[in-house]
Amino acid sequence: MLWISEVGMVLLALLPDFLLLLGGTALRKVLPPAGWQALDTLNFYLLFPALIFISALGAPPASRDLMILAPGIWGIMLFACLLGWLVRAWGPARFLGFAALWQTAWRFNTALAMVMVQALPVEYRALMSIAIGLAVPVANILAVSALSRGQGMGLVKTLKLVVSNPFLLASLAGLLCSVLAVSLPEQLLLALQKLAQAALPLALLSIGAAMQWQALWRLDRFQLALNTIKLLLMPALMLLICYLAAVPAGPALVLVLFAALPTASAAHVLASVYGAERQPVATLIAQSTMLGCISLPLWLLLLFKIYPH
Secondary structure, X not given: OHHHHHHHHHHHHHHHHHHHHHHHHHOOOOOOHHHHHHHHHHHHHHHHHHHHHHHHXXXXXXXXXXXXXXXXXXXXXXXXXXXXXXXXXXXXXOHHHHHHHHHHHOOOOHHHHHHHHHHOOHHHXXXXXXXXXXXXXXXXXXXXXXXXXXXXXXXXXXXXXXXXXXHHHHHHHHHHHHHOOOOOOHHHHHHHHHHHHHHHHHHHHHHHHHOOHHHHHOOOHXXXXXXXXXXXXXXXXHHHHHXXXXXXXXXXXXXXXXXXXXXXXXXXXXXXXXXXXXXXHHHHHHHHHXXXXXXXXXXXXXXXXXXXX
16 A cells, blocks of 8 residues: 555654664763764754755745745744744743754754655655755744843844854855856865765764653653644644645645654754753654654655645
């Protein structure tokens, strides 16, 4: 049956992530805490910006696709941000700790998005690259703004950190090169691709080193609320809007699949760099990924029932 193959594809796509998390746990004591912190800093300033730039450097988006994808992507992320704020009272008392976890409600796993889109018809796959390019700047503006406020920074300093954030600069540069059809030298592009390939494995190792596995089975109400927002409410709302608005199959599939993605490991990198506790964020990312093993196949099955191909 088709749904069985889709479920298997999702589980196989997530298996390497779990193996890297386990590897990080096994290597926890190989590096001192300062070593893992340095690894997160390297990811923040170099490796993840390379990954984001490469992801945004896709085919120039068509105006028709932008008119559908832009309000859908931005709207659902802002809605997730609002829902996360509504459960503020359930989170850590210190705002920096809350902000580090709050960002997981609207962030998304870029690598998994590029894997999952392979389940869609070929003619729809390029739309996911457009969706990622649209989402990355907004995700980072929201996250950096929240984390900067958590550090008690003033408005001017917060704005400086937002506009100088490597993630934001990389996404804007990738989009600009895509729109202007800039052709990068082959060797430079190859070097950036190699850096991008290293970002997620190293981030997952660091997450595995920081997390406490026993906490995965003890979701408190704040963790449960954030995972529910990310994995259930966002895709459900997007599917309802697409269905009621008669959005064409291609954009609708991409929008719902994007909304259903587990949160991003980049959330852990940002939290670490801004001085928040690493372990709670690492645990929430692992929870999101594990629960995504269940929710993503179900969303795919439902999507293929509504939009057969």
